[in-house]
Amino acid sequence: MESKKYFNCAYGGSLDVNGEVVMDAAIMTNDLRVGCVGAVRNIAHPITLAKMVLQQTEHVLIVEAGAQKFSMESGIPTLSPGQLIVMSDSKTSLHEEGNNVAYDRKKRLASGTSTAGEPGKLHGIVSATGTAIGCGIYANKWGCVSVSGCDKTIYKYAPAQKILRRLRRKAMSIDEVVADVLKDLEKKTEGSFPSESDIGVIALTDKGIPSVSFKCAHFPWAYCVKGYVYYGCARNEIFSEKIDVVERPLDCMCEDSN
Numbered sequence: 708m709e710s711k712k713y714f715n716c717a718y719g720g721s722l723d724v725n726g727e728v729v730m731d732a733a734i735m736t737n738d739l740r741v742g743c744v745g746a747v748r749n750i751a752h753p754i755t756l757a758k759m760v761l762q763q764t765e766h767v768l769i770v771e772a773g774a775q776k777f778s779m780e781s782g783i784p785t786l787s788p789g790q791l792i793v794m795s796d797s798k799t800s801l802h803e804e805g806n807n808v809a810y811d812r813k814k815r816l817a818s819g820t821s822t823a824g825e826p827g828k829l830h831g832i833v834s835a836t837g838t839a840i841g842c843g844i845y846a847n848k849w850g851c852v853s854v855s856g857c858d859k860t861i862y863k864y865a866p867a868q869k870i871l872r873r874l875r876r877k878a879m880s881i882d883e884v885v886a887d888v889l890k891d892l893e894k895k896t897e898g899s900f901p902s903e904s905d906i907g908v909i910a911l912t913d914k915g916i917p918s919v920s921f922k923c924a925h926f927p928w929a930y931c932v933k934g935y936v937y938y939g940c941a942r943n944e945i946f947s948e949k950i951d952v953v954e955r956p957l958d959c960m961c962e963d964s965n
Contacts, residue, residue, distance in 0.1 A: 716730065716732075716753070716754075716804060716805040716821040716822060716823060717730055717750065717751055717752065717753060717791050717821065717823070718751070718791050718793065719791070719792075719793040720791060720822075720823025721823045721824065721825065721826040721827075721828075722792065722823075722826065722827070723824070723827065723828045723829070723830065723832070724827055724828065724829055724830060725830060726792075727748060728748070728791040728792060728823050729746050729747070729748055729823065729824065729828075730744075730746075730747050730748070730750070730753045730821065730822065730823050730824075730837070731743070731744065731745045731746065731747070731753070731821075731822055731824065731833050731834045731836070731837025731838050732744050732747075732753035732754040732756065732757040732819070732820065732821040732822070732837050733757055733819065733820055733836070733837050733838060733840065733843065733844050734754060734757045734758050734761055734817065734818070734819040734844075735817065735818050735819070735840060735844050735845060735846040735851070736761075736815065736816065736817045736846055737815060737816035737817070737846045737847055737848055737851065737913075739846075739847065740761050741761060741767050741840055742757040742758055742759065742760030742761025742762070742764075742767070743757055743760065743767055743768040743769075743837065743838050743840070744756045744757050744760060744768070744769055744770065744774045744777075744837075744838075745768060745769075745770035745771070745774065745833035745834075745837065745838045746770050746771045746774070746831065746832075746833055747770075747771075747774045747775060747778065748775065748788075749785050749786040749787070749788060749790065749791070750778055750783060750785065750786065751784070751786060751791075752783075752821075753821050754819055754820075754821040755783065756774065756777070756778050756781070756783055757819070757821075759777070759781045759783075760777070763781070764777075767840065768838055770833060770838075804820050804821060804822030804823075804834075804836055804837070804855055805820065805821045805822070806819070806820045806836075806844075806853035806854070806855050806907075806909055807819045807820070807853060807909075808846075808851045808852065808853050808909050808910060808911045808917075809851070809911070810851070810911045810915040814913070814915075816846050816847075816848075816850060816851040816911060816913065817846060817851060818844040818845060818846040818851035818852055818853045818867075819844065819853065820836045820837055820843055820844050820853050820854075820855070821837065822834050822836055822837045824837075824858070825858060834858050835858050835861040835862040836853075836854060836855060836858065836861055839861075839862060839865075840868075841865045841867055841868035842854070842861045842862055842865045842866070842867060842868075843855075843861050843867055844867050845867035845868040845870075845871055846871075847871055848913060849871050849874055849875050849912070849913050850870075850871050850874055850881065850910060850911055850912045850913055851871075851910065851911050852866075852867040852868075852870050852871060852908060852909070852910040853867070853908075853909050853910075854866050854867050854906060854907070854908050855906070855907040855908075855926070856905050856906035856907055856921075856922075856923065857896075857902070857903045857904070857905055857906065859903055860892060860896055860903040860904065860906060861906070864891075864892055864895065866888055866889075866892060866906065866908070869888055870884055870885055870888050870908065870910060873887065873888060874912070880916075881910055881911075881912045881916055881917075881918040882918045882920070885908050885910055885918050885920045886920055888908075889904070889906060889908065889920055889921075889922055892904050892906055892922075893922060902922070904922050905922050905923040906921065906922055906923070907919075907920070907921035907922070907923060907926040907928075908920050908921065909928060909930075915932075917930045917932065919939075921942070924941070924942075925940050925941055926940065927939075927940045928940070931950065934949060934950050935947050935948065935949055935950060936948050936950055
């Protein structure tokens with residue numbers, strides 16, 4: 708996703724006040740291991756760097772010059788300045804970040820996100836979705852969640868962790884829990900403009916049950932279940948296609964095992 712200009716991650720990401728693509732990324736697994744990077748530049752795949760923070764260090768978050776140094780020491784190629792910029796980019800871009808949740812045959816869960824943040828952001832800004840665990844992403848033994856949307860709302864109300872806490876405590880489905888949390892956010896941010904409740908959520912339970920819900924007008928999403936990919940963009944929109952061939956690790960569950 709970070710290599711596609713359609714997602715506000717790396718290539719084609721929104722530009723900050725200095726005209727640079729400055730990125731954040733985070734990953735978390737259901738055993739509460741975490742890796743985050745903030746304000747990194749000229750890296751094609753910041754989520755890979757976040758994964759290296761998780762795997763190779765005892766730290767949670769590395770930012771700016773420290774993250775760039777860690778990237779070079781880890782052997783991640785550095786791109787030329789401006790290589791991530793797409794000419795059609797503008798400070799009015801409405802693209803959001805790339806969010807992912809995953810569940811495999813070993814019942815491992817993971818949540819991740821990668822973002823260039825809000826268009827025209829000030830120098831030194833890092834996003835809630837890419838650096839604040841519990842706000843934009845969270846994973847534990849009950850499930851995993853990744854949240855996209857208004858950074859201010861995500862910082863203040865920490866919806867990712869709230870969803871999993873509510874899933875644990877209430878006899879509700881994952882769809883009901885996500886809808887419940889988004890409804891609460893809508894009430895708390897009522898009257899704001901632009902709407903601070905324009906939030907999108909993707910989630911998985913510890914049984915691999917997926918959920919997608921969003922308050923914004925458009926939220927491109929997709930998930931794979933037992934040989935089929937389901938996808939959509941607008942509200943109440945869902946399409947499906949059979950997966951005939953999957954190039955996958957052995958523990959992937961996209962292919963029908965029946």
